[in-house]
Amino acid sequence: MNVESTPTRDAVLDVSGVTVRYRTRGHKRPIVALDGVETTVERGRTTGLVGESGAGKSTLGRAVLGLAPVSGGSIRFGGRDIVDLPASVRRRLPARVQAVYQDPLGSLNPGYPVSWSLKEPLRSRGISTRAEMTDRVAATLEAVGIDPAASHRRPAAFSGGQLQRICIARAIIDLPELVILDEAVSALDLSVQAQILNLLRDLQEERQLSYLFISHDMAVVRHCCHEVTVLYRGQVMESGPTGAVAAAPAHPYTNALLRASPVADPVVQRARQQAAPTATDHEPAAPVRGCVYAPRCPFAEPQCHESRPPLREIAPGRKAACHLYPQWTEELSD
Numbered sequence: 528m529n530v531e532s533t534p535t536r537d538a539v540l541d542v543s544g545v546t547v548r549y550r551t552r553g554h555k556r557p558i559v560a561l562d563g564v565e566t567t568v569e570r571g572r573t574t575g576l577v578g579e580s581g582a583g584k585s586t587l588g589r590a591v592l593g594l595a596p597v598s599g600g601s602i603r604f605g606g607r608d609i610v611d612l613p614a615s616v617r618r619r620l621p622a623r624v625q626a627v628y629q630d631p632l633g634s635l636n637p638g639y640p641v642s643w644s645l646k647e648p649l650r651s652r653g654i655s656t657r658a659e660m661t662d663r664v665a666a667t668l669e670a671v672g673i674d675p676a677a678s679h680r681r682p683a684a685f686s687g688g689q690l691q692r693i694c695i696a697r698a699i700i701d702l703p704e705l706v707i708l709d710e711a712v713s714a715l716d717l718s719v720q721a722q723i724l725n726l727l728r729d730l731q732e733e734r735q736l737s738y739l740f741i742s743h744d745m746a747v748v749r750h751c752c753h754e755v756t757v758l759y760r761g762q763v764m765e766s767g768p769t770g771a772v773a774a775a776p777a778h779p780y781t782n783a784l785l786r787a788s789p790v791a792d793p794v795v796q797r798a799r800q801q802a803a804p805t806a807t808d809h810e811p812a813a814p815v816r817g818c819v820y821a822p823r824c825p826f827a828e829p830q831c832h833e834s835r836p837p838l839r840e841i842a843p844g845r846k847a848a849c850h851l852y853p854q855w856t857e858e859l860s861d
């Protein structure tokens with residue numbers, strides 16, 4: 528996660544036009560969790576997927592893992608579309624895509640020593656001898672800063688930060704092509720969070736790991752992601768290199784996410800207040816004809832409520848879905 532390193536332009540993951548609808552009992556209308564979403568992760572780099580609760584971030588992670596009902600679009604992994612793969616091929620994917628979640632205790636089997644959980648990815652491929660597995664476990668634990676001598680202990684014997692290191696070890700032990708980090712540092716204290724982010728960066732540099740970094744926290748994404756895709760209600764509002772997006776957001780929603788603390792500017796302040804999550808964010812929303820963000824956008828004009836703005840290129844490597852770009856940014860600087 529060295530934000531300064533040069534781009535390689537070798538996409539490990541290329542998501543395009545992905546739509547996921549959940550049908551739920553008691554609701555006539557399906558929940559459209561993702562609606563034509565696109566993003567990419569390049570080899571050895573980190574793409575942040577940011578947005579508030581209910582935006583569809585985890586759904587995208589699950590879609591890549593083959594665990595969400597994708598009804599449209601393509602998910603190209605290693606150059607191959609994996610959406611319609613037969614189940615037999617799909618079953619071999621987990622070794623190549625690994626995930627780390629927010630709750631490490633819930634991700635590890637509480638009744639077994641952590642070494643058992645670490646061996647899981649190796650066992651499921653059935654390629655290592657017992658001695659090889661033991662060596663690999665020790666070396667990987669060491670790489671994440673856990674004493675291999677403690678590997679016989681059960682998860683309850685470790686702190687939250689140590690457990691997250693163990694989950695990271697399990698995710699990387701079999702050299703995956705992609706690691707999905709779904710709110711992987713969100714539950715940790717700030718100082719532990721920083722240590723884990725540093726660990727992820729070091730491991731990425733050593734092993735050329737590629738990360739899809741899912742977070743609701745723009746400050747963290749800004750700190751550790753090369754690229755960012757901003758999601759709102761299942762749609763991409765904006766995407767591009769994190770530094771450029773943070774310096775000059777092209778979508779009012781990104782602007783609101785970036786400016787979380789109170790400020791003197793009333794226009795900016797209004798944008799921030801309107802971006803605050805609302806209690807209805809998990810309700811199946813009525814289909815919106817225009818921009819999904821328009822009802823909360825302080826800059827919205829009639830056309831924003833009438834037609835959906837396409838996600839268009841606004842600069843090399845940068846896209847935004849806003850009818851009013853760049854006009855709204857001029858309003859900010861007035």
Ligand SMILES: Nc1ncnc2c1ncn2[C@@H]1O[C@H](COP(=O)(O)OP(=O)(O)OP(=O)(O)O)[C@@H](O)[C@H]1O
Pocket residue numbers: 549550551558559560578579580581582583584585586587743808809810
């Ligand atoms: N299995 C499911 N069945 C029905 N609806 C679902 C399911 N999983 C997610 N949803 C709905 O899809 C939408 C997107 O959910 P998702 O969990 O992907 O959001 P998120 O961005 O990860 O949110 P959070 O920050 O809270 O984790 C939400 O409206 C959610 O209620």
Ligand SMILES: [Mg+2]
Pocket residue numbers: 584585586
């Ligand atoms: Mg989530």
